[in-house]
Amino acid sequence: MAEQCDRTGRSSGAGGRAPRAEGWRARAERAHGGLVPDPSRTLTASEIGGYTFCPQAWYLQRCRVPVTATAEARRWSGSGMHRQIGRQTDLVRAADALRTVLLLTIGALLAVLVALVLKGFR
Numbered sequence: 091m092a093e094q095c096d097r098t099g100r101s102s103g104a105g106g107r108a109p110r111a112e113g114w115r116a117r118a119e120r121a122h123g124g125l126v127p128d129p130s131r132t133l134t135a136s137e138i139g140g141y142t143f144c145p146q147a148w149y150l151q152r153c154r155v156p157v158t159a160t161a162e163a164r165r166w167s168g169s170g171m172h173r174q175i176g177r178q179t180d181l182v183r184a185a186d187a188l189r190t191v192l193l194l195t196i197g198a199l200l201a202v203l204v205a206l207v208l209k210g211f212r
Contacts (some may be wrong), residue, residue, distance in 0.1 A: 114146050118155055127152040 119125050127149065141148040
């Protein structure tokens with residue numbers, strides 16, 4: 091479960107965990123100096139989507155905090171895992187569609203068989 095943070099970057103201690111002594115914002119400020127977000131009041135749809143997905147990443151991006159090589163490697167690894175999960179999901183959906191087609195075919199064949207049996211008894 092992801093750590094819940096308030097606007098100051100302090101953990102809310104969600105999930106029964108004790109809050110961290112310092113939040114992500116404090117750690118970023120210690121590593122990169124003072125964080126000053128882009129003063130523009132205009133947000134793009136992409137930025138709103140980024141905020142919806144991860145407010146922490148959105149804020150750090152607005153502050154132009156550089157992405158470390160380790161973070162970039164983790165991002166690529168996570169993207170690869172998401173692609174793999176997407177492929178598996180596509181396979182499950184295809185199997186479900188095939189199952190539906192097979193069930194409809196079996197139902198139609200049973201209906202034809204019942205019709206032939208009933209016609210043969212007359």
